[in-house]
Amino acid sequence: xxAICVDDEPLAVEYTLKQCEQLPEIxxxxxxxxxxxxxxxLQDHPADLALLDISMPRIDGIxxxxxxxxxxxxxIVLFLTAYREYALDAYAVHAAGYLLKPVSLAKxxxxxxxxxxxxxxxxxxxxxxxxxxxxVFVDGKPVSFKLAKSKEILAVLVDKQGFGVSxxxxxxxxxxxxxxxxxxxxxxDVYIRSLRDTLRKYGAQAILQMExxxxxxxxxxxxxxxxxxxxxxxxxxxAYHGEYMSAYSWASMTEGILFWTTKNKT
Numbered sequence: 603x604x605a606i607c608v609d610d611e612p613l614a615v616e617y618t619l620k621q622c623e624q625l626p627e628i629x630x631x632x633x634x635x636x637x638x639x640x641x642x643x644l645q646d647h648p649a650d651l652a653l654l655d656i657s658m659p660r661i662d663g664i665x666x667x668x669x670x671x672x673x674x675x676x677x678i679v680l681f682l683t684a685y686r687e688y689a690l691d692a693y694a695v696h697a698a699g700y701l702l703k704p705v706s707l708a709k710x711x712x713x714x715x716x717x718x719x720x721x722x723x724x725x726x727x728x729x730x731x732x733x734x735x736x737x738v739f740v741d742g743k744p745v746s747f748k749l750a751k752s753k754e755i756l757a758v759l760v761d762k763q764g765f766g767v768s769x770x771x772x773x774x775x776x777x778x779x780x781x782x783x784x785x786x787x788x789x790x791d792v793y794i795r796s797l798r799d800t801l802r803k804y805g806a807q808a809i810l811q812m813e814x815x816x817x818x819x820x821x822x823x824x825x826x827x828x829x830x831x832x833x834x835x836x837x838x839x840x841a842y843h844g845e846y847m848s849a850y851s852w853a854s855m856t857e858g859i860l861f862w863t864t865k866n867k868t
Contacts (some may be wrong), residue, residue, distance in 0.1 A: 606653070609635065609658070618653055628651065656685060678718065680701065680717065682705050698717035712766060733842050752796040755794060767818065
């Protein structure tokens, strides 16, 4: 596949291009430090993958991604950025991934492999509820989690909207200042194993993906109220009454985004 890398920092472009050389999915990669030059080049050179910075002068990465999608709707877009706060905007332009700099080769490889993978469609008999409390239903019946932290791990992954999360990132989110050491790694492995067993028991194992130490949910495998909210579904927008995953303090940031979005739609 052909890839482009766009970042206004020349060293960042060079670094990403060197990483691309080591990825088996990528046959050719071209770098740009100017978004308009990338758009001009794409007019005559179709590509399959775009690795984009977000904070850039004149044309930011979100705008660039939208224009690229107009030209090539099936192009895969991955954001490589130093900023967490643009994740919702990235979801709006149907990005396949959102990686925080510095991006390791292993994490980039996992994202590219996942984005390029072909997965059979999964019937959406799974419903995830995030407004108010966080709950999961399979064929209308609630899923009972053996361990509360296993359920919270799934909640974090749902909140990330399909973007990959590493074990240290999960630890930092759920346990905040807890050191991610060997002891914590073992605890986390127990919770993840329990989560996988529970989902398998209910026939919902397709919603959880694990590749090269990165965890994510597959948003296409289940129905979710907040995902429909993001897509502008009027029923979901009206169903939101100010509470989002109320049991988890880390969810307050997304709750603020939802509240702001609701106010601006009224």
